[in-house]
Amino acid sequence: MSHLLDGVDTGLVTAPLEFTRWMNDQFKRVIAEKEKPDPSDPMSQFRYVKGRRDIIEASARQRPMLRLFDKNMKPIAQIAGERTASVEEMWSDSGQANVVLRYENWLTDFILHQTKIHEDLHLVVDPNPTAPTWRTRWGGKITGINAKRDSSGIHTLELEAISNRQHAKNLLFAANPIFPPEVQLPKMWVLPGNTRTILSASMFINLARLFFPLLSIPTNIFNPFSWINGGITGLDPLSWPLQVAFVNPLLDQSRLSVIGSAWTDWHSAMDDMLKDAGCGFRAYTWLEEDEDSPHTELVDIARGTVAEEFVDQATRPHRNCIIFAVEDKSGVTGPTGTAVDGVINLIGATLDDMITETLINLDENQDGETDPLFRKLFGVAPEKPKTVWYDGQFSGIIESERRQHKGPVKTIMTGSRSPAIVNQAQTFAIRYALSQLAQTIAFYGQAQGTEGLDNLYQGQLDNTLLAWMRFTDPTRALWAGDMAWQEHFEKGGGTAYTLSGVVTLRVGHYKTRAWQGFTVKVVNGRPHAIDVDVGLGDRAGFEQHGIIFTDQITAIKRTWSRQDPVTVSLAIGDDNDKEDPAARGLRALQAVWTTLSHFLGEGTIF
Incomplete structure (x- = not known):
């Protein structure tokens, strides 16, 4: 029968009787497999583009392919019949995965009894099983295996894994x-x-x-x-x-x-x-x-x-x-277009961090982030994101949050030690005065114990002069109100009236400022498809109340179960306090x- 279908565009190739390939490899690449659309035929181009879009959207709804690999990354088997599963990839940390199987799964005996506890097992997840590639594949090490029995008497096997990015911590x-x-x-x-x-x-x-x-x-x-x-x-x-x-x-x-x-x-x-x-x-x-x-x-x-x-x-x-x-x-x-841009980028970014952030505070688009000035002059400013989720009735935004953190502190204080030159000058002055006193006494006649009188001072008055410093922000004092937080002590180098002390005040001033953070979660394919239009770490924007906030995609998470379809959500930005630009x-x-x-x-x- 398979020979009769040869040459017919059935979507399948002739599958030989072999057990060395994954079943997903048997599908053809249906998009432009044999020919490209005719440039002179608008309908041909439309059908091609629409078909391509339909394939991309349909592929995003497929259940990811789960596979189990041994300690040397050799394949063991494909995991099927999972009750629930979730896989998350993070931009700046290690992502995690969780897969729950019925205890009756044939892999249970191999995982629990045929694998020693000190032998590694690896979990590999391909989000698109009909087009697996290393670019979108999630790989991780299984770090926890839990055999459970719940209150209803159902036995399950839970696999906990952490992404291979964890190697960076080891x-x-x-x-x-x-x-x-x-x-x-x-x-x-x-x-x-x-x-x-x-x-x-x-x-x-x-x-x-x-x-x-x-x-x-x-x-x-x-x-x-x-x-x-x-x-x-x-x-x-x-x-x-x-x-x-x-x-x-x-x-x-x-x-x-x-x-x-x-x-x-x-x-x-x-x-x-x-x-x-x-x-x-x-x-x-x-x-x-x-x-x-x-x-x-x-x-x-x-x-x-x-x-x-x-x-x-x-x-x-x-x-x-x-x-x-x-x-x-x-961005x-x-x-x-060469490595020289890295030097220009460093110069422009440093000038923006030290001058624009502290003296100009330029924010034309009102997104809470200081706009680059020197980087724009040098041609190394980040480009506008190509992917933006706009707010609207049919938007792909699941939820977005813009959180304002209020309550600035008016006065920042630091210190505990005087500058070394102050202590040294103070010590010199006191010891010089004592030595002069000893000479004056000796002028009228040698008195027992006057020789070495300057050694009586051993720094008893160190760190009493210019040992503490404070700064009150006039803007906060005017706008925060009478009931504002009054004082904050910032621990740092501990030496006042030095460059270190000034930097410590700046750090404390930045930490106690009013600031805002934002996060957003969007649905896959509305209108942008994950791993096709945009990927992990890419700069993306989302609209809220007419303002477009831009940040990197910090996490991509996929969840599915026996009852629920695959849901893909991503996070743009985070709600963490940003680091001081001056720092x-x-x-x-x-x-x-x-x-x-x-x-x-x-x-x-x-």
């Missing part, structure tokens, strides 16, 4: 990745450059410290049990279980920065850098069934040449693995100074 940036921990010189890993380039390079060399035998054995000379990690296959970086996506340093337009770390976990070391640059850290799950290489920027070098297909095939990983990638979703392009600017200046001092030998690098 990997370290070594102070010197080519020497063993027992011999660390220099004392700190310092690398300046554009954010994506330096982080990718740092991750690669630290993974080589773990998996590359010529490096992992010398760096673990006193830890021989780690030599079995990977074995001889570690000589091939494309065979590592954890890999880093290639970044073209010449075209990396992410903001210039500096990484400095001494055995700090990746997440902690990268967090502030990524937020300042508008970048994000992703952990993709790449499988051998995927059609293209995850090293897209390496393929782009040969794009449009005869070597494109060869490069794509040559850079494919040689096993199922996790690909770490640093992505720039800041900043720049005037040159961001000072951190940028500090990074430059730290780099110079380290290379000059004045820091902790030597």
Whole structure:
């Protein structure tokens, strides 16, 4: 019968009797599979566009494909018959997944009894089962297995998983990745450059410290049990279980920065850098069934040449693995299109953080965020989002919230210690006066005990002069009212009337300000489709009361059950207090100074 259907556009291919492929691979790609629409025929183009849109919307309603993988990321089975499931991917932290199965599921015995407790199991979720790809795939490690019996007598098996991004919290940036921990010189890993380039390079060399035998054995000379990690296959970086996506340093337009770390976990070391640059850290799950290489920027070098297909095939990983990638979703392009834009971006952003935020406070669109001034002049201002959810009767916005946090404090205070020069001048004056008194007494005749009289003072009056400082904001004093919060003490460096004290006052002033945050949840495909029109980390906007608020997509969550269809929701922005722009600017200046001092030998690098 299947031979009779050959050549007929049935939507299915002839399925041979084999058990080595997933059933979802048997479907054809129905969009423009055989021909493109006729440009001279409007109806042909309309049918093509409408059919494409219908396919995209229908694919979004499919139930995601759940698969179980073993400790070495080898497939075990496809999970079916789940009672409830939820999968969430987050931009700046590790997402989670939860799957509940009936206890009668045939995988229960394998999961509970045939797998030892210290053996890892992995969960892989493809949101679009008919077009699985590493770009949209969710992968994570199963961290909890709960066998339950509820009050109604139903037995279930619950799987709890955390996304592969959690690896960033369990990997370290070594102070010197080519020497063993027992011999660390220099004392700190310092690398300046554009954010994506330096982080990718740092991750690669630290993974080589773990998996590359010529490096992992010398760096673990006193830890021989780690030599079995990977074995001889570690000589091939494309065979590592954890890999880093290639970044073209010449075209990396992410903001210039500096990484400095001494055995700090990746997440902690990268967090502030990524937020300042508008970048994000992703952990993709790449499988051998995927059609293209995850090293897209390496393929782009040969794009449009005869070597494109060869490069794509040559850079494919040689096993199922996790690909770490640093992505720039800041919306900043720049005037040159090269790595020079990262330097211009840093200069413009620092000027905006130090001057525009503190002196000008420009906010033309009334969204509560200071508009970039210097970055716009330099051509590195973030572009307007391409995806906006407008408010209306048939809007795709499920719920949106704009929260104002009121109650500013009028006066900020800090201190506890006097500047060193004040204490030194005070000590000099008192001891000089005592020494002069001793000389005056000796002029009229030597008296017992007058010699060394100046040693009586041992700093008893230190930290009594100019040890505290305070600042009252006149705007808050005028507008907050008579019943406003009066005072706030900000702990910082502890020294008043110094640059550190001024910065501490600024931090306290910013923390006690009135501010607003916003969050929004939207439904998939109305009108924008997740993972097609917009993805995790992309800049997007939503309208509320005539004002468009713009931020990055911080989370994408999918939930479904036996009774309910797949619901996809995403969060734009968050309700957390933003970091002080002045602190961001000072951190940028500090990074430059730290780099110079380290290379000059004045820091902790030597």
